[in-house]
Every structure is written in C-alpha cells, then in structure tokens.
Amino acid sequence: MIRLADPLDEPESNCVDIPGFRQNVQLQAPLMAHTLKRFGLADEMWTMNYPSQRQIYASEYGLCIEAASFEPGAVLMLKEPSDSPLQCFNFTDNGYIALVGNPDFGFAVVEGEGSKAGGPSHLRRDLSLNTLSETDPSLATWKIVKSAKSWQE
Template sequence: MNKITRLVTVLASMAFMLGVACASESGGNTTNETSVSDNAVVESPSTQELPPNRLIKLVDALDDPDHYCIDIRGWGSNVRINDSLQAHTCKTSDNRDEQFTYRLPSGQIYSEEYDLCIQAESLEHGSQLFLRDCSGISPQGFKLEDDGTVRPILDLENTLCVAVEAGDGHVINAIHKRRELFIQTCAGIDPSHMTWTFSGCAVSPGS
C-alpha cells in the first residue's frame, strides 16, 4: 500500500509541474520552448524539425509581462484571416490563432487551424505579413537564424527581419496589448523587437 501511495504522489507531482509550465514561461525559457537559436539557418531552411503548433514569441517581454506572439487579428468567429498579421499578448487559453508549424524543406510557417501559410507582402522595409494559401512559392519561405531572427529566404542580402514596431504596445483591454508586425531592415532595429522563440505552450479548447 505504501508503494502505491508513493507512486500516486509522484504522478500527481509530475502532472502539477506540466500544468504550471505555461504559466511560468514568461519568466524565462523552459523545457517547453525551442529557441530559434537552436535551429540555425544561413543559406536555406533548417534541416532540424521543430515540433508542430508552436507559439512564435518575442524573447523580450517589452511592455507586456505575458510577452508578444505572432497573431491572427480577431478571434473565434470574428477572426480576420485576410488582414495583416500582428503581434499580440500571448494567450494562455485557446490560442489556436497563434499556433504555427515550421515546415521543411520549404521554410513555410503554417497555420494548421486555418490551413494557410505566412507570406511576406514584399521584400521591402515596412511591408506586412499575411496568411495566404500554401503554394510553395518563395515569398512563403523563411529562415530561422541562430541569432533568433526570422528572415525571408528570398532576401539574398540577408538584411531583412520580421520585427514588431517600436514604442509602446497598443492597449486592447485590461490584459491584452498588440503591436504591428512588419518586415524591417535588421540594422538599426533593437534586437528585443526581432528576437523570437518557438514556444511550446499551445492550447486548444478543453485542454
């Protein structure tokens, strides 16, 4: 009986630790995260696979203790998949609109929930990112660099990065903020605005 009691105690402790992993994540990297820097790419997409359905989160919290994640505007039945993508407070409940899978060998960043891929509007400073039908065309390819930046494959000079706007985040409500998301020239951008990690705290209804 004592052995059974000890086993139940151990299993309960393990379940508790798994349950608090996402809540503690904003305080630093955890074992549930895969840093972009662990999957370096220079000339072509990484050959190391990332787990599916990750949150693409800024490493630096900036002005939001829950950090910013790449996000589809709107939510649920009001999601606006034709609008440009944004950075939004990382959600701790149903966050399917913030879940993306890095695909190989194309370098596509894929939304399983909407069966669409992130595509750069153009290779110009200030251009935006959208969700489009996954076609395998090059504007949908991105490199995950060892410095934590996400860069368009077509940018042969390797000078452009996915970054959030500077300044303060726009307040949506008491717990959520947002920032605009752009393709920007890496030089001159604060690293805190363009250094990303692929986080493992993706959740769906009922989880």
C-alpha cells in the same frame, strides 16, 4: 507559438498573432504581435517547415505566412500555401525569422507603445518585415515555443 524573446512592456509576453479571436478571426488582415492569450489558441499557433521547408503554417486555417513584398515595412499576411519566395523564412541561430530571399529582412515588432486590445492587460503591436541590421534586437528576436510548460522561458 512564436514568442518575442524580450517581453518589452508586456509581462505576459508578445507573440505572432492573427487579428481577432475565434469566430471573429480576421484571416485577411495583416498579422500582429499581441499579448499571449493562452498557449494553444489557434490564432497564435504555428507549424514550422510545413507544408514545405521554410514555410510557417497556421494549421487551423490551412494558410501560410507570406510577406507582402521584399520591401522593408512590408506587412505579413496569411495566404494559401505556394512556392512563393515570400513564404520562405529561416529561423536563425540568433532568433531572427529572416526572409530566405533577403536574409537582412525579418519579422519585427514596429517601435512604439502597444495599443489596448481586449482583455484586461492585452496590447497589440504592428508587425512587419524590417531590415534586421537596422532594428533593435529586442523587437526582432523570437523564440519558438513548443509547449505550455516552456512558453515563458
């Protein structure tokens, strides 16, 4: 799972998420940040460096994260795995997920309050490719979580 390091105003943390849930998952919609539902749900789980180096893969759906463009504000979508440079990301030492073709662009939660999204306390936030040097690190610093035991660390 890819979890935002700063919980912002969500004590249950935020993670990179595919909109919808189970049979209502929306694979053509832009990815979002969402309150962590439960570790291990398919729409919140990612395989790093698969099927090729620097790709981020949703194994349940056979799709990779791809930026819509090399422009700030570009949405992040799911696409068939390809050799597109828009599917190549580095997880940096400071916790950014940066586009290889332009390392100042990376995953960031859009500023502002989240909107209610199912569940008793669940919030959703827009997620896009933003200029990291101009983005508050609390909105762009991520942690890769590999087990349910460590998702809150």
